[in-house]
Amino acid sequence: MTEVSRAYVSMDSIAIALGANDIVDALEARDVEVVRTGSRGLSWAEPCIEIETLLGERLLYANVTTEAINTGDSAFAGLEPLDLVDRLIGDQTRLVFSNSGLIDPLSLDQYRAQGGFQPTPFSSQDIIKEIELSGLRGRGGAGFPAHIKWSTVANTPGDQKWIVCNADEGDSGTFADRILMEGDPYRLIEGMIIAGQATGASRGVIYLRSEYPVAASVLGNLCTSTCR
Numbered sequence: 001m002t003e004v005s006r007a008y009v010s011m012d013s014i015a016i017a018l019g020a021n022d023i024v025d026a027l028e029a030r031d032v033e034v035v036r037t038g039s040r041g042l043s044w045a046e047p048c049i050e051i052e053t054l055l056g057e058r059l060l061y062a063n064v065t066t067e068a069i070n071t072g073d074s075a076f077a078g079l080e081p082l083d084l085v086d087r088l089i090g091d092q093t094r095l096v097f098s099n100s101g102l103i104d105p106l107s108l109d110q111y112r113a114q115g116g117f118q119p120t121p122f123s124s125q126d127i128i129k130e131i132e133l134s135g136l137r138g139r140g141g142a143g144f145p146a147h148i149k150w151s152t153v154a155n156t157p158g159d160q161k162w163i164v165c166n167a168d169e170g171d172s173g174t175f176a177d178r179i180l181m182e183g184d185p186y187r188l189i190e191g192m193i194i195a196g197q198a199t200g201a202s203r204g205v206i207y208l209r210s211e212y213p214v215a216a217s218v219l220g221n222l223c224t225s226t227c228r
Contacts, residue, residue: 004032005053006032006034006051006052007027007033007050007052008035008036008037009027009034009035009036009037009047009049011037011038011105011182012037012038012039012102012183012214013178014039015039015048016045016214018046019065020046020047020064023066025066026069026070027049027069030069030070036104036105037100037102037103037104037105037183038101038105038179038182038184039088039101039182041097041100041179042060042062043126044060045063045082046062046063046164048060048062049061049079060082061079061080061081062082080126083131085128088114089155090164095178097179097183099183099184100115100180100183100184101183105213105222106185106221106222108186116186116187116190117186117190122197123197124154124198124200127150128151131147132147132199138146139152150195153199155202160202161200161201161202162201162205163195163196164205165188165192165204165206165207165209167181167208167209167215168207168208176213181212181215182215183217185218186222188227192204218219
């Protein structure tokens with residue numbers, strides 16, 4: 001029998017639609033510690049569970065049902081782990097989504113433990129220069145250089161400047177913004193803070209489409225608990 005330290009279950013929209021919340025209830029009924037996380041991107045495997053053993057090993061169970069959890073002497077006796085975490089994810093170098101699936105999206109301490117919100121001595125111009133050297137461009141079709149946008153705002157006089165995060169994600173079939181907001185929202189907030197530091201903006205707003213209720217809930221809970 002596998003000795004389990006804790007179980008990780010995605011709070012992603014797809015996972016919830018396929019019964020992830022019921023899976024969590026079933027696990028907690030069997031006294032399993034559950035950590036809600038973002039998506040690993042394995043939508044076809046939802047609802048899936050990753051467990052962390054007492055030896056630090058992580059095992060993935062795909063397409064889990066409450067019936068399987070309620071079978072046998074332990075919550076995982078009726079499940080067979082898949083060799084997918086290392087095979088599908090192990091060789092990837094994730095940047096934007098490096099935390100998704102690993103941490104509790106609403107835990108500021110866990111985000112900081114991954115290197116988030118580190119103080120920086122950079123000035124506005126230092127940040128804009130780094131953005132220019134990175135070659136970062138807009139993610140829309142035009143691919144407009146980000147440093148030009150930021151430097152334009154920085155050099156424009158104004159008593160009050162705002163950072164507007166357009167999370168509408170109107171391109172057909174895209175959901176990268178949703179994955180980020182649901183799975184690693186502090187990264188989005190930190191990005192807005194950096195943009196504000198670069199441009200002189202002290203306030204920000206996130207425009208979010210109504211079709212993303214889970215993302216709206218995550219961001220709302222985050223702001224209620226940590227944003228001042």
